[in-house]
Amino acid sequence: LVLEVNRQTSQFSKFELYGLTSQIRRAIISVPSNIVEGNYRNSQKEYYNFLEIAFASLKESRYQMNLASRLNYLDLKGFQSCDEKFQRVEHVIFALVRSMKC
DSSP: OHHHHHHHHTTSOGGGTTTHHHHHHHHHHHHHHHHHHHHTSSSHHHHHHHHHHHHHHHHHHHHHHHHHHHTTSSOHHHHHHHHHHHHHHHHHHHHHHHHHHO
8 A cells, every 4th residue: 555655646746745745655654654663562552552543544644645636636546546455454454453452
């Protein structure tokens, strides 16, 4: 997903390089980064908190990609490609969070 988002955002207007493009890239890279960091913490509670942060960053970046599509920075095919991946990652993180609640 991170690679696909970076591919798609590389096509955005250069005017947005330090705006929406940068924000989306920071949000999407924080998803796997928080999962990895949380996994190496000392407790499941800390890991759970990092998973929640990762999930929130995923939702943030998904919204931003949707906004980019509505602003015509991203064509429909590019948005759909990313959105399918967003949905899959969302399901994986949600399942992991749910398994930790048990």
